[in-house]
Amino acid sequence: MAKTFELQMSVNGEDVKTQVKPSTTLAYVLREQLGLTGTKIGCEEGECGACTVLVDGEAVNSCIYPAIKAAGRRVLTVEGLAHNDELHPLQRAFLEHGAVQCGYCTPGLLLSAVALLGQNPQPTEAEIRRAISGNLCRCTGYLKVIHAIQAVSQTD
Amino acid sequence: MICEDYVTASTTEEALAILASLRGQGRLIAGGTDLVIQLQRGERKVGCLVDITRIPGLDEIKLQDSYIVVGATVTHSQIERSPLIRERAPVLAQACSKVGSPQIRNVGTLAGNVVNAQPAADGSIALLALDAEAQIANLTGRQWVPIASLFVSPGVSRVDATTEMITAFRFRAQAPRESSAFERLARRKAVALPLINVGVRVLLDADGSHIRDARIAIGPVARVPFRAQEAEAILRDRPINEETIDEAVETAARESKPRTSLLRASKEYRRELIRALTQRALLRAIRTARG
Numbered sequence: 001m002a003k004t005f006e007l008q009m010s011v012n013g014e015d016v017k018t019q020v021k022p023s024t025t026l027a028y029v030l031r032e033q034l035g036l037t038g039t040k041i042g043c044e045e046g047e048c049g050a051c052t053v054l055v056d057g058e059a060v061n062s063c064i065y066p067a068i069k070a071a072g073r074r075v076l077t078v079e080g081l082a083h084n085d086e087l088h089p090l091q092r093a094f095l096e097h098g099a100v101q102c103g104y105c106t107p108g109l110l111l112s113a114v115a116l117l118g119q120n121p122q123p124t125e126a127e128i129r130r131a132i133s134g135n136l137c138r139c140t141g142y143l144k145v146i147h148a149i150q151a152v153s154q155t156d
Numbered sequence: 157m158i159c160e161d162y163v164t165a166s167t168t169e170e171a172l173a174i175l176a177s178l179r180g181q182g183r184l185i186a187g188g189t190d191l192v193i194q195l196q197r198g199e200r201k202v203g204c205l206v207d208i209t210r211i212p213g214l215d216e217i218k219l220q221d222s223y224i225v226v227g228a229t230v231t232h233s234q235i236e237r238s239p240l241i242r243e244r245a246p247v248l249a250q251a252c253s254k255v256g257s258p259q260i261r262n263v264g265t266l267a268g269n270v271v272n273a274q275p276a277a278d279g280s281i282a283l284l285a286l287d288a289e290a291q292i293a294n295l296t297g298r299q300w301v302p303i304a305s306l307f308v309s310p311g312v313s314r315v316d317a318t319t320e321m322i323t324a325f326r327f328r329a330q331a332p333r334e335s336s337a338f339e340r341l342a343r344r345k346a347v348a349l350p351l352i353n354v355g356v357r358v359l360l361d362a363d364g365s366h367i368r369d370a371r372i373a374i375g376p377v378a379r380v381p382f383r384a385q386e387a388e389a390i391l392r393d394r395p396i397n398e399e400t401i402d403e404a405v406e407t408a409a410r411e412s413k414p415r416t417s418l419l420r421a422s423k424e425y426r427r428e429l430i431r432a433l434t435q436r437a438l439l440r441a442i443r444t445a446r447g
Contacts, residue, residue: 022204022205047257064189069188133346
């Protein structure tokens, strides 16, 4: 029988405690134990980026990230972006620029963009493309996503 | 993913002692970007994962005397952003910036890249071009070994992650008249395996007209990361001109053994890539070495 561990971490600013096994991934904890289904599971092998969340401000693929590694760390998911019904500027820009189509990749793209602007508030287009290079989108062709991120970086 | 237990070690000695007590059932985990997938697919079975990423000091990049020392849990992102490595070992910064995606680079470590022993590993190719050494710690002590001695066959390194660990890499920081460069072609620019990758380092003479010494590392053209030693020998003490570069590039293409692969490309095309990428890397390293 695999051991069970108590995991404590901060998720979207709130301290949470939950039980995990050695093999439990962070994506599983978020979706199945905490009900935060905004984080999507795509390829489950670290290629598509649909499961991207931030751990201590850095983008990670939560589907291949052992949940235990998040102990004591700050996790940010798409549910943590809006405040009191007010969308995050990037969420608003994604809507205004038509950067959302089927929406499956959107949470991951948003978090990669949040990580980028956190470290580099005025990125070049090349830096934006690089920052979202681990997020596959099969609908938008990426241009509208890039325009949305540019809009936020220019107004900041 | 099947795994019974998970321990987070707080010192290297503790990690090694835990591995010893597990008698082959334990395995080190750093970023886990390869290992977790192997476990999820059932390609590996591990009784207990021993996490080394919270061991203090292992996540540092330092200049010690004339050496750059990169700790075992340093990620590709840390290397890519390190001003020290960008300036004084650019081949490694450039190689690490090409691995996977930002999400993978933020988590995956250089040491993990080496221990996984893929002949195409960008980090290994750069370390080979730098004549890097790895420090291996096990119950008998710690020793520095040449990076080239670590690779046994595809996916198999001399470092046994069930009993020992790499604690650091070291290589000489580049001196004046010395530089390095990395080139790579893949089907797309991100999250793609290299068709060919090349890391080179050159040392020029005082007036920048001759090559004194060179290293050329190429992947994946053999069962392990490959050094084009005949091409290196051609460059040694030769004047820098088109003829010298052409001869070295031709030699590198001849002594490499690329294979036709559905994942990558035909061997003919890949041999052409060795020529193009080796030439580009050499010219760029020579240009930056001249300053």
